[in-house]
Amino acid sequence: MTQVIAITSQKGGVGKTTTAVNLAAAFAREGQRVLLIEVDPQGAILPSVGLDGQEPPLSLARVFEEDQDLGGAIMQTPFEGIDVIAAGRNAVGEELQLDRVAAAHPMMLREKIDGLIGRYDTILLDGPPTLGALTHLTLAAADLFLIPVQAEEYAYRTLDHFFAAVDRIRHDYNPELQCAGLLVTMVDLRTRMSVRVINQLHENFGDLLLMTMIPRTVSLQDMPVRGKPTLVHAASSRGGRAYAELAQELLSADEAA
Amino acid sequence: MTQVIAITSQKGGVGKTTTAVNLAAAFAREGQRVLLIEVDPQGAILPSVGLDGQEPPLSLARVFEEDQDLGGAIMQTPFEGIDVIAAGRNAVGEELQLDRVAAAHPMMLREKIDGLIGRYDTILLDGPPTLGALTHLTLAAADLFLIPVQAEEYAYRTLDHFFAAVDRIRHDYNPELQCAGLLVTMVDLRTRMSVRVINQLHENFGDLLLMTMIPRTVSLQDMPVRGKPTLVHAASSRGGRAYAELAQELLSADEAA
Numbered sequence: 363m364t365q366v367i368a369i370t371s372q373k374g375g376v377g378k379t380t381t382a383v384n385l386a387a388a389f390a391r392e393g394q395r396v397l398l399i400e401v402d403p404q405g406a407i408l409p410s411v412g413l414d415g416q417e418p419p420l421s422l423a424r425v426f427e428e429d430q431d432l433g434g435a436i437m438q439t440p441f442e443g444i445d446v447i448a449a450g451r452n453a454v455g456e457e458l459q460l461d462r463v464a465a466a467h468p469m470m471l472r473e474k475i476d477g478l479i480g481r482y483d484t485i486l487l488d489g490p491p492t493l494g495a496l497t498h499l500t501l502a503a504a505d506l507f508l509i510p511v512q513a514e515e516y517a518y519r520t521l522d523h524f525f526a527a528v529d530r531i532r533h534d535y536n537p538e539l540q541c542a543g544l545l546v547t548m549v550d551l552r553t554r555m556s557v558r559v560i561n562q563l564h565e566n567f568g569d570l571l572l573m574t575m576i577p578r579t580v581s582l583q584d585m586p587v588r589g590k591p592t593l594v595h596a597a598s599s600r601g602g603r604a605y606a607e608l609a610q611e612l613l614s615a616d617e618a619a
Numbered sequence: 620m621t622q623v624i625a626i627t628s629q630k631g632g633v634g635k636t637t638t639a640v641n642l643a644a645a646f647a648r649e650g651q652r653v654l655l656i657e658v659d660p661q662g663a664i665l666p667s668v669g670l671d672g673q674e675p676p677l678s679l680a681r682v683f684e685e686d687q688d689l690g691g692a693i694m695q696t697p698f699e700g701i702d703v704i705a706a707g708r709n710a711v712g713e714e715l716q717l718d719r720v721a722a723a724h725p726m727m728l729r730e731k732i733d734g735l736i737g738r739y740d741t742i743l744l745d746g747p748p749t750l751g752a753l754t755h756l757t758l759a760a761a762d763l764f765l766i767p768v769q770a771e772e773y774a775y776r777t778l779d780h781f782f783a784a785v786d787r788i789r790h791d792y793n794p795e796l797q798c799a800g801l802l803v804t805m806v807d808l809r810t811r812m813s814v815r816v817i818n819q820l821h822e823n824f825g826d827l828l829l830m831t832m833i834p835r836t837v838s839l840q841d842m843p844v845r846g847k848p849t850l851v852h853a854a855s856s857r858g859g860r861a862y863a864e865l866a867q868e869l870l871s872a873d874e875a876a
């Protein structure tokens with residue numbers, strides 16, 4: 363059965379895209395067929411999966427605007443088992459269009475995804491760094507959501523408000539929505555800040571905190587330069603191994619559920 | 620004459636809030652009266668200016684919703700010369716309201732700010748990490764915009780699209796809008812990535828690149844924990860000095876203009 367996992371956070375720059383791309387690669391390595399949908403119109407996905415500069419056949423914005431089939435927007439990547447859908451063609455004003463459609467039809471993405479169930483084992487949604495209409499659309503479409511929490515004070519402080527917003531979205535659109543966990547990212551245990559944030563997470567969100575933590579490493583920072591998931595260009599690096607471990611942790615939680 | 624400077628970037632986590640807060644402190648140290656307006660409903664401003672946990676008298680969301688006077692939302696901070704306006708009271712759904720109003724009235728913030736001209740020397744706008752309606756509202760209200768560019772590949776890649784969107788906003792709402800410059804942030808010259816991004820910026824955006832660069836330092840990372848601008852709690856730190864230098868560079872460019 364296809365599982366839809368949203369990678370979301372109101373805080374910017376916490377590792378949502380890096381996590382979505384590497385989780386896609388990790389699940390694909392386990393033999394899954396994975397679809398990665400970029401709901402954030404920032405355009406970071408294509409350069410990370412070997413499709414830099416390619417034009418999407420149909421963007422998510424146009425699928426919504428013209429009520430097209432999501433299948434028409436799918437792009438194959440050079441990596442076995444990973445397909446992607448890009449948010450937009452980077453046309454000016456596209457974000458305004460996407461926001462407008464999302465505000466008017468918060469269930470639109472869920473309905474479009476229903477047409478793809480069975481074609482993929484996992485569908486990953488890479489969300490924008492807001493709590494606006496696009497994040498509502500993303501969480502309305504998901505079975506699970508995973509929150510990357512950068513090991514920094516600002517990122518930690520957005521969690522209470524984020525969970526309050528999720529409760530509202532569950533109530534209005536998606537009662538079955540579950541939390542897959544909090545993933546600490548860019549951890550550097552030599553710094554007081556990382557240790558402080560990890561302690562705060564244990565104290566206040568202990569039951570949601572994933573065991574796997576993602577270190578701050580060059581192999582992950584380099585991903586957009588290399589044009590492929592770190593799990594592909596440097597599988598045995600600290601960054602690559604951390605995301606392989608994360609996939610195992612999520613898969614075993616899924617089996618246990 | 621009051622100058623309105625927007626701190627904006629489509630990329631998340633690049634140092635917009637850190638820059639807005641420290642620039643406010645740097646200008647205040649020069650004897651200016653500064654107003655810092657949080658247009659990003661993430662709620663990071665109050666904990667950074669000694670007002671953690673305080674309730675705004677009136678949030679930006681309510682100023683817009685109820686067509687109130689912006690002056691009613693002003694909060695004094697414990698720091699001489701710095702007043703702030705918070706985006707919201709962190710109520711669930713506030714971001715959707717702000718987005719809705721911004722999409723319907725993109726000139727709303729500019730009109731509200733007109734009522735404050737003369738009360739402040741500089742008004743700084745801390746924008747959200749998107750190119751949606753709130754960023755249009757922010758850039759429509761500004762005289763100048765400054766783009767923090769984190770020394771990372773993803774942040775660099777969003778620039779072309781951002782400038783294309785700015786051209787459109789100039790055309791539709793604000794023909795006088797000027798670029799104050801690109802500010803490289805979280806620079807660590809020991810890393811290949813920082814050197815690479817700085818070289819790319821010189822090559823492709825040389826005339827817009829500010830001389831001042833902000834290093835990645837603990838004193839800036841700690842700011843939300845200390846609850847005050849780094850220029851206040853650690854003025855002689857590398858982070859504090861970098862933002863003092865930035866203020867000088869912007870002020871001398873302003874005089875020369």
Ligand SMILES: Nc1ncnc2c1ncn2[C@@H]1O[C@H](COP(=O)(O)OP(=O)(O)OP(=O)(O)O)[C@@H](O)[C@H]1O
Nearest residue numbers: 374375376377378379380491578579582583631771
């Ligand atoms: N574990 C890591 N170690 C080092 N650098 C990282 C790591 N994870 C992400 N990065 C880098 O940090 C920056 C932020 O990561 P990323 O863009 O994935 O975050 P995001 O949450 O998707 O950002 P946005 O909010 O803009 O969508 C990027 O430049 C990325 O290359």
Ligand SMILES: Nc1ncnc2c1ncn2[C@@H]1O[C@H](COP(=O)(O)OP(=O)(O)OP(=O)(O)O)[C@@H](O)[C@H]1O
Nearest residue numbers: 374514631632633634635636637748835836839840
């Ligand atoms: N020069 C610096 N050195 C070290 N850490 C920094 C520096 N500048 C910012 N930070 C930290 O990096 C993170 C991102 O910075 P900040 O929140 O200011 O960016 P932003 O662009 O406002 O993010 P958002 O897109 O979420 O609004 C924060 O945790 C902040 O404390």
Ligand SMILES: [Mg+2]
Nearest residue numbers: 378379402406
């Ligand atoms: Mg992203």
Ligand SMILES: [Mg+2]
Nearest residue numbers: 635636659663
């Ligand atoms: Mg910010």
